[in-house]
Amino acid sequence: MKTKKLFFLFTIYVCLILSISAQNLTVKEIMQEPSIAGMRVEGEKLSPDGKYVVYLWNAEGKQPRDLYLVSTSGGDARKILSPKDLLSDKPKEEKENKLNYGLIVEDEFVKAQQNQIGNLDWSPDSSKILFSQNGDLYILNINSQSTSTSQESIEKGWKNIESILQRRADLIPNIVKTLQINSDQEKELIGEINETRSSLIKAISEPPQNSNGSKSEKQKQDILEINKKLQNVLSRLVILPSYNSKLPSNDAFLNFLNSQSELNEVQNWFNICEPDYKSTSESLDNKPRRLTNTKGFEGGASWIDNQRIMFSNSGNLFVIDTEKFSLVQVSNEANPQRFISIFGADASKNGKFVAYIVSDGSQQRALFVPNYLDEFVQTPSVRRGWSEQKVLVVKTDGSLEKPLEINLPKAEGKSYFAGLDWAADNSSLIVNRIDKTNKRRQLFYIYNVGRKDEKTILVTEETDEKWIAPLSSIIEPNPKDSSQLFFGSERDGFNHLYLATLERAKPEPNPTGEIRGENPTNPGFTGKVEIKQLTKGIWQIEWAKWIADGTFFIYSSTEQGTAERQFYIGVPDFQIQRIEESTKIEGMKDNPQIEGKSLLFNRSTWKQPTELYVCTDIWSDSGRPNPKLVKLTNTTSESFLNRKWNEPKFIEINSRDNKKIPAKIYLPLDFNKSKKYPMVIFVHGAGYLQNVINGWNNYYREFMFNELLTQRGYVVLDIDYRGSAGYGRDWRTDVYDFLGGKDYEDHLDAIDFMVANYAVDAKKIGAYGGSYGGFMAEMLVMRAPDRIAAAAALRPVADWKNYYAANPVYTSQRLGIPSENPEAYKRSSPIFYADKLEKPLLILHGLVDSNVHAQDSEQLIEKLIRLGKTEYFEAMLYPSENHGFERPTSWTDEYTRILNFFDKHLK
Numbered sequence: 001m002k003t004k005k006l007f008f009l010f011t012i013y014v015c016l017i018l019s020i021s022a023q024n025l026t027v028k029e030i031m032q033e034p035s036i037a038g039m040r041v042e043g044e045k046l047s048p049d050g051k052y053v054v055y056l057w058n059a060e061g062k063q064p065r066d067l068y069l070v071s072t073s074g075g076d077a078r079k080i081l082s083p084k085d086l087l088s089d090k091p092k093e094e095k096e097n098k099l100n101y102g103l104i105v106e107d108e109f110v111k112a113q114q115n116q117i118g119n120l121d122w123s124p125d126s127s128k129i130l131f132s133q134n135g136d137l138y139i140l141n142i143n144s145q146s147t148s149t150s151q152e153s154i155e156k157g158w159k160n161i162e163s164i165l166q167r168r169a170d171l172i173p174n175i176v177k178t179l180q181i182n183s184d185q186e187k188e189l190i191g192e193i194n195e196t197r198s199s200l201i202k203a204i205s206e207p208p209q210n211s212n213g214s215k216s217e218k219q220k221q222d223i224l225e226i227n228k229k230l231q232n233v234l235s236r237l238v239i240l241p242s243y244n245s246k247l248p249s250n251d252a253f254l255n256f257l258n259s260q261s262e263l264n265e266v267q268n269w270f271n272i273c274e275p276d277y278k279s280t281s282e283s284l285d286n287k288p289r290r291l292t293n294t295k296g297f298e299g300g301a302s303w304i305d306n307q308r309i310m311f312s313n314s315g316n317l318f319v320i321d322t323e324k325f326s327l328v329q330v331s332n333e334a335n336p337q338r339f340i341s342i343f344g345a346d347a348s349k350n351g352k353f354v355a356y357i358v359s360d361g362s363q364q365r366a367l368f369v370p371n372y373l374d375e376f377v378q379t380p381s382v383r384r385g386w387s388e389q390k391v392l393v394v395k396t397d398g399s400l401e402k403p404l405e406i407n408l409p410k411a412e413g414k415s416y417f418a419g420l421d422w423a424a425d426n427s428s429l430i431v432n433r434i435d436k437t438n439k440r441r442q443l444f445y446i447y448n449v450g451r452k453d454e455k456t457i458l459v460t461e462e463t464d465e466k467w468i469a470p471l472s473s474i475i476e477p478n479p480k481d482s483s484q485l486f487f488g489s490e491r492d493g494f495n496h497l498y499l500a501t502l503e504r505a506k507p508e509p510n511p512t513g514e515i516r517g518e519n520p521t522n523p524g525f526t527g528k529v530e531i532k533q534l535t536k537g538i539w540q541i542e543w544a545k546w547i548a549d550g551t552f553f554i555y556s557s558t559e560q561g562t563a564e565r566q567f568y569i570g571v572p573d574f575q576i577q578r579i580e581e582s583t584k585i586e587g588m589k590d591n592p593q594i595e596g597k598s599l600l601f602n603r604s605t606w607k608q609p610t611e612l613y614v615c616t617d618i619w620s621d622s623g624r625p626n627p628k629l630v631k632l633t634n635t636t637s638e639s640f641l642n643r644k645w646n647e648p649k650f651i652e653i654n655s656r657d658n659k660k661i662p663a664k665i666y667l668p669l670d671f672n673k674s675k676k677y678p679m680v681i682f683v684h685g686a687g688y689l690q691n692v693i694n695g696w697n698n699y700y701r702e703f704m705f706n707e708l709l710t711q712r713g714y715v716v717l718d719i720d721y722r723g724s725a726g727y728g729r730d731w732r733t734d735v736y737d738f739l740g741g742k743d744y745e746d747h748l749d750a751i752d753f754m755v756a757n758y759a760v761d762a763k764k765i766g767a768y769g770g771s772y773g774g775f776m777a778e779m780l781v782m783r784a785p786d787r788i789a790a791a792a793a794l795r796p797v798a799d800w801k802n803y804y805a806a807n808p809v810y811t812s813q814r815l816g817i818p819s820e821n822p823e824a825y826k827r828s829s830p831i832f833y834a835d836k837l838e839k840p841l842l843i844l845h846g847l848v849d850s851n852v853h854a855q856d857s858e859q860l861i862e863k864l865i866r867l868g869k870t871e872y873f874e875a876m877l878y879p880s881e882n883h884g885f886e887r888p889t890s891w892t893d894e895y896t897r898i899l900n901f902f903d904k905h906l907k
Helices: 002-023 027-031 108-113 144-179 184-205 217-237 250-282 638-642 700-711 729-733 742-757 772-783 800-806 808-815 822-828 830-836 855-866 888-906
Strands: 042-046 052-057 066-071 078-081 117-122 128-133 136-141 298-303 308-313 316-321 326-329 340-347 353-360 365-368 381-384 388-395 416-422 429-435 440-447 455-463 475-477 484-489 496-504 525-533 541-546 553-557 566-570 588-595 598-604 611-616 628-631 649-654 660-666 677-683 715-719 760-770 790-794 841-846 873-878
Touching (some): 217 250, 308 340, 340 416, 365 800, 429 475, 455 484, 475 541, 553 588, 660 700, 742 772, 772 790, 772 830, 790 888, 800 808, 830 855
Antiparallel strands (some): 066 078, 117 128, 128 136, 340 353, 541 553, 588 598, 611 628, 649 660
16 A cells, blocks of 8 residues: 555645656747747737738748738638749749858758748838838738628638538437447547547637627637548548448448448539638738839838829939829939938828938948858948938929928037928928937927928927937828827926927918908918926836827827836816726837727737737727727747746845846746745846836847746846836936946846845856857956856947947937047946956857848957957857847857756856
């Protein structure tokens, strides 16, 4: 009895161990494609009437993505186009190369990245989709009424299929009973038939997963797969009577044949209905219409009305009329040879005017990015640095002989335009300019552009002794009232919305009633502007839009906590309300779009990858909205959702200057405070980014890698150090004049906290991160050898004067101009501390990185060699990778090296 009990306990223990080990991750599994988390939707676009969404996705999780359409009322999404549908049937001829024994540059991974569909844009009437592929433009007609009808036809066709399959399942018991089979082989076959039949019935009876009461696409595909298996098994019954002598009588044999005949009729019925169902579900009213077929590249395409499209080619702007087949070139300033480019084009709502920014980059420097992969080394370059900019306005019909230039007061110091927006009157332009080298923002209203009564009005001006907030670029003209706009500002310490109302001028008295040019009925504005703060609190606005009639606006904010985002409705003269239906679910809600009465957004949690949601009927004409929340996509794999993930703990850590450092920590499942654990710090990139969130982002691989680390016995720490987004102006700008100052100290304070409170071994702490995270990893290992035992730096900034050459706006915001503030650049650059390296450092960098040039790591490597630091560093360069790695093999190689590196130096 005792032996049996011990055996029973041992069996449970083994099962538990096997269950736990089955959950264990590997680096290859984390980095593979298709991803174990499934593929995320890209390019989502809500139709102007708010009724439909198009997006790009691939059901197999592979590139290239297909084009899908889904109704905001719910139901299954339809795949309406695949990239292969646009390609020629003639296969590409590849010349035989007998010397092709080395590296294949255009391998299967590269081919899979080609022919992507992109740049989705709805026509204003929601009837057509504009998109591009391989630099050419296409239009696809989407008839909303036929789409709705088609959805009904799809569901009707599916009900027919379910009815057929149910009939097949009902026939099987009778035919099996008739056979009276005794041989082991035939018993096995009957068992397989009964088991597959049960699976089919269970799948058919499973409750629908879609909110409109229909089965999801995955449910349908599962049913069809089970039916296919059942049909294959049933086909083996046909030959049984020919060799089975145990059929008891002629009557039984006749029953068998009758049942077989009925099964065949069911199969024939299915053979008719299935193609009809598939044809309905995949059909479109029209095939894509190709607009351009050029050797050049048509980019930045968008509708300016229901029949005209604006796009750029060779840097200049063109307008094509899709009904009259006419083409108009509306700009002439772009000149690649002289380094003059055009960007920021914005068409007025009526499509008559377009404003754009002309940038003269002739004084910029060329940044060379050598590519060593092909037979001959290529050295493409990009231009970086400050440029001279001006704003021009033209008519989209090409009728202006020369463009109108917007004349503004002269900028002070380095400057750039952060945005252009047309007012509701379609003739007045709002211009957002940043000057004094990032320290002043001026918002100008140019009334009646190009007319005799043109007038420039300064709407608002604000300065920041450090640098103007990125969220200050939130600017929204009232779509119905040309005298109103709201904008974002951190003037009270947190980004909030402010309503600007321009004072209208009064017409001069005109006793005679005579209409004279100098006495217009609409005399414009006086120049006075009233500013009213719309939101206030120790939280920030991150997105805001007026609804179409301009009566109220919608915004997202951190009011309920910095780890998530919520949506609110705001009316300028009334209290602000939360959109309840969209905030009942936890998590991050971002990338919102508002069209009609629908709000489209992404929603995720720390363990739930991003899915598309829509909140419909968020407002009503009666003033009593009845919002409905609909989940539009289910792109996450079941295996990922069913996996038990190690939940991070969200905490706050006290800093040395009495501030709270947001943090999340991952602990091993068997964490015991009586033991000592090695710890790895993950440092997020970008500097100005937020990662202590209850959500999903580009760091999903690192999230899974952190899980892997905990499975191997590590504690993992992830903080939103000083400079991170989401916490207001002071937190954002505390890194000014010293990158590696307070943000570095935040890491030291967090390390001390973890050692004191979470059983971390102070001698076994490592750090890793990419870009800004790589920079911080280098700073930590070089300057704090008493705290950091090893660090892995991915694509790191090693010298900020190099990054100033690559990205002067970002760098000058934080450190000023190198020649004017050399001390700040020196103390902020890891290469300055290279002589202090005495703990292991792993450097990893993509050679074709056009953001943080590989120059940074190469210079640091050379300096470390000259300093005799060979024993303290390792390096790996990736010849095919840019700043953001793409190849799963590169990701796998990189993180395998990091894992082995930490295991070697921290275990």
